[in-house]
Amino acid sequence: MSDGGTTKFNTGILPSQTLRALVAEGAITASEPILDDQVQPASVDLRLGPVAYRVRASFLPGRHATVKERLDAVEMHAIDLSKGAVFERHCVYIVPLLESVRLTPGLSALANPKSSTGRLDVFARLITDHGTEFDRVEAGYAGPLYAEISPRAFSVRVHTGTRLLQLRLRRGEPSHDDTSLRALHQAVGLNDTAPDQANIKGGIAFTVDIRGDENGLVGYRARRHAGLIDLDRIDYYDPLDFWEPIHRRGRSGIILDPNDFYILASKESVVVPADHAAEMLAYDSLVGEFRVHYAGFFDPGFGLGETGGAGSRAVLEVRAHEVPFLIEDGQVVGRLVYERLTERPDKLYGQGIGSNYQSQGLRLGKQFRRI
Known part of the structure; x- marks a missing residue:
């Protein structure tokens, strides 16, 4: 705990x-x-x-x-x-x-x-x-x-x-077990799932949001023949030159096309306590023919209210594999594994250190202007 x-x-x-x-x-x-x-x-x-x-x-x-x-x-x-x-x-x-x-x-x-x-x-x-x-x-x-x-x-x-x-x-090699994860969720609230309803099995499950925002925007798909991106240009590129917005169209899911790349978001907010770090498992063959999240590490303080992160959601980097795959709203797409730090860090992820993705919802990379 x-x-x-x-x-x-x-x-x-x-x-x-x-x-x-x-x-x-x-x-x-x-x-x-x-x-x-x-x-x-x-x-x-x-x-x-x-x-x-x-x-x-x-x-x-x-x-x-x-x-x-x-x-x-x-x-x-x-x-x-x-x-x-x-x-x-x-x-x-x-x-x-x-x-x-x-x-x-x-x-x-x-x-x-x-x-x-x-x-x-x-x-x-x-x-x-x-x-x-x-x-x-x-x-x-x-x-x-x-x-x-x-x-x-x-x-x-x-x-x-x-x-x-x-x-x-x-x-060392710290041990991970579902019992301690349940206790941590009970004490801190690792996401906005009630402790008695949390799906904890080798990590706490998170699901995908296909309902979208008030305009029905649920995600983005990378355009196949877009231009060059200079990684040092921040808040610079027009997202529509590189991304195709995906909107809800009266049904509960979207079909992922093989080898296309998507940015989606979790339904749940995510909290990483100040004395823990978290990792999103990149791929689980039991949940579908796609890979979720290439950059699966969450620093201590992500999503914490005290560092300006209340309501932060996980952004999901998704790529389908060999076959088209229907992904539905609320579907489990991965799990977060939490690991204790040896002690609380003297700096936390958030606005105080210029973190780019605190309090995020559906969010493209920092190189793109906000829509």
């Missing part, structure tokens, strides 16, 4: 003040100074380095190889990012990051795309030397970090320092 942040634990996700201490100690380093605003409530933003490699295929290096050794087999050409460069949709790029880590044996790390990355349908994953899984940094790893990037819906312009991924550090 949430205890207001007065207790410290030996295991869990590390908070902002501990992350800053790790930077000072050299456990997290970079070839350029790490900036204050890279340290979020429970994660560190990672930045692209000065060069990218266009590759023929995605890969994992495996136990017996470094990323560079694998690159030698699949690299097509190098790209200078120092003055900006375009990553073409449906192409795959490997980028050495400015940051590297030197973890102790009890310290591991996990990565997720940042929210704006996912909302643009940019598939971004972390790779390490000798890695056998994406987005996982094994306990005790010491070495460079790399991003694999593949824009899907839009071509994007990036440069040295662009932030597409965020890294969480975890001490």
